[in-house]
Amino acid sequence: MKKIALKTSAMRTGAAALLLSSALIVPGAAMAKDVAVTVDMKTYRGPGAYLAVYLVDGSGRYQQTLWVSGRKSKYYRHLKGWARGISSAGGSIDGLTGASVGSGRSLTVRANVADALIDAGYKVVVDASVEDWGDKPRDATVPLTNGASAGGGGFVSKLSVKM
Template identity: 55%
Template sequence: MKKLAAMLMLATALVAPGWALAKDVTIEAQMVRYSGHAAYLAVYLTDPAGTYHSTLWVSGHKTKYYGTLRGWVQGVSQAGSINLDGITGASVGGGETLTVHADLADALIDAGYQIHVDTAVENGGEYADDAMIQVTSTPATIDGSGYVSKLSVSM
C-alpha cells in the first residue's frame, strides 16, 4: 500500500526508451451521448498475461476520484509505481472523443498486449474495463460497455 503522491515521484521508463524502435499509436475513445458530469478515464496497457503494464493516459484532475477507476487502480497498486507526468488531461463529457497519442515500442505491437479503458462519472456509473482492444498494426474498432461508445486504435 503506497500513497499515490509518493508514487508520482518515482519516474519509470514508461513505454518506450527513445532509442528503441517505436510507433506512434493513436487511440480514440468515442463517448456515449449521456447527460451528466464529465467522465474520468484511465487508458492503460496490459501484457499478454493480463497483468498491468503501463498507463497511457488519465482524464480528470482530482486524484480523489482516481480510486473509482478500479481496474486501473488495481493494476497500478500491483505494479507499485506510476508516473503521470504529462499524461493527464481534463475529464471528458458525453458525446466527446478522447484522442491519445502514445509511442509504443515495436515489441508491444501484435504481441497480445491490450489497451483497457476504465471510466467513472460522479453520481453515475463506474466501469472497470469499459472497453478493451488488442494493440495491432491494422486499425481496429470495438464497442464499449459503459460510457465508451467506440474504442479504436490505429498507427
C-alpha cells in the first residue's frame, strides 16, 4: 500500500508542478499591453481625413491594422502604404473602423499589442488622405515605445504612443 501512496503523492506533486509552471508560462506567451495611439491633425480646409493607423516591423513591412478612419471603403485605396501592406498580407482588414477625422481634431486609438512587439523595432504608422487635398502615405511614424512622439509631414500634426 505504501508504494501506491508514494506514487500517488509523486503524481500529485508532478501534476501540481506542471499546473503551476503552465500558469506562469502560458500567460507570459500571450501577454499584451494596452496601447493608446493619439493622432493630432493639423488645421486645414477641407473635409475630414481618412486615416490608417497600423504597425510595421523594423524593415517597414506591414504587420497589423489598429484603426481605419472613414467608413467608405472605396476610399481606402488612397491610404497607399497601408493598402499595399494589406494587399501583401492577404487582403483582409484586421482593425476597427470609425468616422473620418476633421481638421484640428484628435483621434485616440486604444489597442492591445503583444508585449513582444513593444520596444522591439516595430513602429506605428499613419497614412492620411483628404478629398481634393491629396494622399500622404506614412504621414507620421513613431517607434512602438512608451512616450514616443513625432510630427507628421502632411495632415498629421503629431503622433504619440502611451502605454
